[in-house]
Amino acid sequence: MLWLAPKRTPMPYSRAKRPQRETAGHYYFKDYLSAGARAELLHFLTNIHPLWEYRYSSERPPPAGRSQRRLLRPVYWLGNWQFACLDYYRPPRGVADRCVKAEAFPPVLARIVRDVESRVAKLFPSAQVPRGFHLNTCLINLYGDREEGGRWLDSARVGEHRDFEPGPVASLSIGERALLQFVMPHRSGERAEPFLSQWLDDGSLQVFGGPLYKDRALHRVQRVDDRLNLKLPPAIAGFSTRRVNFTFRFVPETHVIPFERLGAEARRDVRGYVEVLARHSAFFREALARAAPDPDA
Numbered sequence: 001m002l003w004l005a006p007k008r009t010p011m012p013y014s015r016a017k018r019p020q021r022e023t024a025g026h027y028y029f030k031d032y033l034s035a036g037a038r039a040e041l042l043h044f045l046t047n048i049h050p051l052w053e054y055r056y057s058s059e060r061p062p063p064a065g066r067s068q069r070r071l072l073r074p075v076y077w078l079g080n081w082q083f084a085c086l087d088y089y090r091p092p093r094g095v096a097d098r099c100v101k102a103e104a105f106p107p108v109l110a111r112i113v114r115d116v117e118s119r120v121a122k123l124f125p126s127a128q129v130p131r132g133f134h135l136n137t138c139l140i141n142l143y144g145d146r147e148e149g150g151r152w153l154d155s156a157r158v159g160e161h162r163d164f165e166p167g168p169v170a171s172l173s174i175g176e177r178a179l180l181q182f183v184m185p186h187r188s189g190e191r192a193e194p195f196l197s198q199w200l201d202d203g204s205l206q207v208f209g210g211p212l213y214k215d216r217a218l219h220r221v222q223r224v225d226d227r228l229n230l231k232l233p234p235a236i237a238g239f240s241t242r243r244v245n246f247t248f249r250f251v252p253e254t255h256v257i258p259f260e261r262l263g264a265e266a267r268r269d270v271r272g273y274v275e276v277l278a279r280h281s282a283f284f285r286e287a288l289a290r291a292a293p294d295p296d297a
C-alpha cells in the first residue's frame with residue numbers, strides 16, 4: 001500500500017524571516033563539566049536557599065492588564081540579584097534599581113567563569129564583546145514539579161524571552177536534559193517554529209551571543225526530560241528539582257547597586273526578599289544592617 005505523507009500546512013511565519021540554521025554565535029560543549037566540578041556544584045546547591053519570587057511587587061499594583069503570579073520556578077542569583085518585581089535588567093532604559101549586589105561566586109563557579117571568559121574571547125569577534133566584559137552575574141534556575149493543592153505539576157519550562165545583558169551569555173546544565181529552542185520574534189498568539197533546537201545535556205555548556213542569537217532571536221526552554229527520577233538539591237518545600245541551570249551574564253558594575261543604596265520604592269519592594277535571604281546569608285544580613293530601617297515597620 002502506498003503511504004502518503006500528510007500534506008503539510010505551511011507555517012504561518014511572521015514578519016521576521018526565519019533564518020536558516022546558522023551556527024556562528026551558538027556553541028555547545030557536551031561534556032564540559034568534570035566529575036569533580038559537578039560534585040562541588042551539587043554540594044554548593046545543598047547550601048543555598050532559593051526564593052520563589054512573585055512577578056510583581058506586593059507594594060504596588062501590577063501594571064494594567066497583568067496580574068500577580070508566582071514565577072514558575074525558584075531561583076537564586078549570584079553577583080547581583082535581578083528581582084522579578086524590579087523587572088530585571090533592561091538596558092538602555094531599565095538599568096537603575098534593577099541589579100542588587102549579591103553574594104560572590106563560590107570557587108567552583110569562579111573557575112568555570114574564568115574558563116568561559118577565555119572561550120568567549122576566542123569564539124566571538126571583539127565587536128560582539130562589550131568593553132569590560134566579565135561574567136559577573138549568575139542566575140540559578142531550578143526546574144521541576146511544583147505542588148499545588150496536593151497535586152504535583154510539571155513546571156519545567158521557560159517562555160520565549162531575550163537576555164538583555166550585553167554580550168554573550170553562557171549556560172551550564174546539571175540533571176535531566178532540556179530542550180532549548182531559538183525562535184524569531186513573532187506576533188503574539190502565533191506558534192513560532194524554532195530555527196535551532198538544542199538538547200542541553202547534564203554537564204554541558206552552551207554559549208551564545210552576537211546579532212542573531214543574542215540581539216534578534218528569542219529563546220525558550222520547551223521541556224525538560226523526566227526519565228531519571230532525579231531529586232536534585234537544594235530541598236525546597238513544595239518543589240522537586242530535576243534540572244539546574246546556571247546562566248552567566250555581564251552587567252556593567254555601574255548598574256549593580258547595594259541594597260542599602262536602592263531608591264526608597266525599590267528598597268521597599270525587595271526588603272521582604274532580602275530579609276528571607278538574610279536568614280541564611282551573612283552577606284544579606286550585613287546589607288540589611290547597613291540599610292535604613294523600614295519606616296513603616
Ligand SMILES: O=C(O)CCC(=O)C(=O)O
Binds near residue numbers: 158219220245
Ligand atoms: O535553563 C536554561 O537552559 C535557559 C535559562 C534561560 O533561558 C534564562 O535563564 O534566561
